[in-house]
Amino acid sequence: MTPRNLPSCSVRAILALCLISLGGGCACFLPASDTSTPSKPVLLYSLYYNAEGENRYPVDGVYSEVVKELGKDFEVRAHREPLNPKTLADVNLVLIANANEQAVPGHPPPPHVSDADIKALTRFVQHGGGLIVMQNQENHNVEVEAMNRLLARFGIQTTNLYTDAKLIAIPREAPVLGGLRWAYIIGNSIRIDPLHPAKPRAIVTNDLNQKPLRGARNEPGILLATAEPGQGRLAVVTDSGWLINAALNGEEAGVVVIKEHDNREIIRRLTRWAARLPTP
Numbered sequence: 001m002t003p004r005n006l007p008s009c010s011v012r013a014i015l016a017l018c019l020i021s022l023g024g025g026c027a028c029f030l031p032a033s034d035t036s037t038p039s040k041p042v043l044l045y046s047l048y049y050n051a052e053g054e055n056r057y058p059v060d061g062v063y064s065e066v067v068k069e070l071g072k073d074f075e076v077r078a079h080r081e082p083l084n085p086k087t088l089a090d091v092n093l094v095l096i097a098n099a100n101e102q103a104v105p106g107h108p109p110p111p112h113v114s115d116a117d118i119k120a121l122t123r124f125v126q127h128g129g130g131l132i133v134m135q136n137q138e139n140h141n142v143e144v145e146a147m148n149r150l151l152a153r154f155g156i157q158t159t160n161l162y163t164d165a166k167l168i169a170i171p172r173e174a175p176v177l178g179g180l181r182w183a184y185i186i187g188n189s190i191r192i193d194p195l196h197p198a199k200p201r202a203i204v205t206n207d208l209n210q211k212p213l214r215g216a217r218n219e220p221g222i223l224l225a226t227a228e229p230g231q232g233r234l235a236v237v238t239d240s241g242w243l244i245n246a247a248l249n250g251e252e253a254g255v256v257v258i259k260e261h262d263n264r265e266i267i268r269r270l271t272r273w274a275a276r277l278p279t280p
Helices: 011-023 064-070 115-126 145-154 263-274
Strands: 028-030 042-046 075-079 093-097 130-134 156-163 166-169 181-184 187-192 201-205 222-227 233-237
Touching: 064 075, 064 263, 093 263, 115 130, 115 145, 130 145, 130 263, 145 156, 156 222, 156 233, 181 263, 187 201, 233 263
Parallel strands: 042 075, 042 093, 093 130, 130 233
Antiparallel strands: 028 075, 156 187, 166 181, 187 222, 201 222, 222 233
16 A cells, blocks of 8 residues: 555544654655545655654644644654665655754764765755755754755755744745744855855845844844745745744744744745746
């Protein structure tokens, strides 16, 4: 039985199975409950670069709400398998959140982006795939150096300069996300090479006049960038906490509460853009 032909079942039941499946390194498929609808593009939430035991953004935990949101447009999968031509064969969009640098005590070290990964993911994007990479704050075991080797293929680099939690009013003229309000829950910064052939560009640049709600860090730089190499699309986001359940629901996240925001619409537009689906 293929993933696209799985029987109808509740999201709650599927999420419960994820914890067991991911612990064994197996794939977890999160299909839409209505199997009569047309097949959806596949979004793979890759946990390959996340350390075993870290469990910071699990699909059955703090990312369960965003998984449900993404399931409206995509067949969502999550697994720890390596990213290679076989595992990417029928995938339209890959999401990587907070790749880890160090091992969790009692567990093996996490994989870092390798030359083979760079080759596979670069080819995947250049041939029409979408890739979203989300970074994080410094005390969240985020890996930067190896991931930057991949991002360099697209004229993008992330830095260890941080901005604390704030509500960001994205300018109306910004591509893709213009006019939306982003509840940003601490992250690093991006540099781009504007002359790179992958055509990287800033989508959200930190407005220093919009002050953090808590904390003093407010670094100049880019907080969200995109590139369009070949036939595919890449987005790099400097925060992973903005999609946790508490943030989406206007509850306390990262020691702040931001009630009024458009985070659900931002991830909807960003994933649809990256997968080349129609966007507003």
